[in-house]
Amino acid sequence: MAGSSLQGGPAALSGKRQQFGSRFLNDPARVFHHNAWDNVEWSEEQAAAAERKVQENSIQRVCQEKQVDYEVNAHKYWNDFYKIHENGFFKDRHWLFTEFPELAPSPEQNYLKDVLLESKKSEGPGLETEQHKCSSDCLGHTTQMPPVEENVTQKFSHLEVCAHEFPGSSATYRILEVGCGVGNTVFPILQTNNDPGLFVYCCDFSSTAIELVQTNADYDPSRCFAFVHDLCDEEQSYPMPWNSLDIIILIFVLSAIVPDKMQKAITRLSRLLRPGGMMLLRDYGRYDMAQLRFKKGQCLSGNFYVRGDGTRVYFFTQDELDTLFTTAGLEKVQNLVDRRLQVNRGKQLTMYRVWIQCKYRKPLLCNTS
Template identity: 85%
Template sequence: MPVDYEINAHKYWNEFYKIHENGFFKDRHWLFTEFPELAPSPNQSDLNDWLSENKRGEVPEGRSKEDGPGLKIEEQHMYSSDSFGCKLQMPPVEEDVTQKFSHLEICADEFPGSSASYRILEVGCGVGNTVFPILQTNNDPGLFVYCCDFSSTAVELVQTNSAYDPCRCFAFVHDLCDEDTSYPVPRGSLDIIILIFVLSAVVPDKMQKAINRLSRLLKPGGMMLLRDYGRYDMAQLRFKKGQCLSENFYVRGDGTRVYFFTQEELDTLFTTAGLEKVQNLADRRLQVNRGKQLTMYRVWIQCKYRKPLLSGAG
């Protein structure tokens, strides 16, 4: 596998977002139909309005609008919630209840969103096409949403979006494959972790450790939600021979990469990380691009896996 694509992965994604900014991806209006866990205590009328106004978008010919970004840590500014839930600067948290960082002791009750009663993390948030629909639809005062991405450009676009509210959301740059960099939350503190078209951007031999780390952040009973590319999706079949880096792992023309999963592979990843299957299904459908008169066979895998209530894992 060419080393350049791994070493410079963040450069390819930064360039992608500099070119497309907010114009490539569409807000994921199907979120609350497929993943009602993202709206645990919503204002039901607001949710119904959202669902009635927005239909599932058509996926255009070629690269999907649902392609997810990779993740990379470059510069990180951590914040803690003050008594009003807004930000105060502080260093990262994650592994233990108490850690020391350059003479400053950080406790588990001092992290962004520490006063929240329901915490969601999206890994690979891109420009916020999942995060902002959640914030706009779920008015639960106890909700706090974390989001991170490989691309510093993408995170900057999230933070400068008019809908970004630091009292309800914390966006940060992070590489989910970086074992030496902590997430800004303690173990066992998250209710939901979302992975939407992002795990496929990771080198296959790094996927298991990434999922293991994320699993440790879930509360007992917490859920990991995934939607990603399935084996023999149209996008896989259209790659040319020279674009294959390894089995079922490809590089696009812009240097970004993508893997195509089977249900069994994902089940192994999640169960090895100590999670229990709630859902693992293949979503197969024909989509029509009327403008180009093309019929496209799409295959996506959708999974929900839960942290056991009495877990010895992590």
């Protein structure tokens, strides 16, 4: 068993607000009284059985020729996926604001924005500017640094405010969702968060998915910018400069790329965050029901599989994700396992889901060069 990857439940939350809901199965006889139970504890026998199942379905690997095809034609498989399912496959994720309150406006966010604005006003035309060496993503912009004041510099001494025009450049709070699909996270954010300073970016590997976002009746170009992007392509530029985002969201997307490319992708994304900015993740955990259901011959590499439609998925441990984020220079705020029991009361079936939720922050005092 993968040790800490399956530790969870109420005790693991250190007395803080219960995540993922608060419906606990204390009496096994009541299992079919509800559709789902939260933070379900696994017995040693159940964990051992899950590990055996994974070992069995991982023995036979996909041949190398096929593995190359799944990588080279990944965009085709995802485009086909969205052409088939379009808007009918996913539901809007209104649980987002319970688990990720950072996506909703808060007094703290407004206070910090007011501090910056007042600082700029008081400095007037003499606001110090410095030209810095830009990456290819930065497009040669000029940065403006907040004035040196004791009550501001502790939080913002390295915060860069880009003068270069880019989509959302006038916004005061910027969110990027990577792997946005058809907008089931983006649109609830835009509908719920009416902050006039909010701007939401969203990108996906699939051009079909982005087309569905852009043609959605709720898509507002004045508040949102959707674009096609390959998370693993180091040569492809982002439309916003480094150090410009407050939040980056990754929901069931990191698991879709080759494990060997994950670290560079996360490190590159971390450079887009402002000091103090946060990366939010929710993804598949080791021994999730979906992993146990794979048949022999669908395994690409350890804990990495291909589905019948050609799309791929990886199943994480907490430690793996912690290493990815901390290696990118981010600090842990949250790293939790959500082990949920879902039931089909009509068929009297039980299904165990394992998801991991993470929040990692870019240090306030960092080297932005």
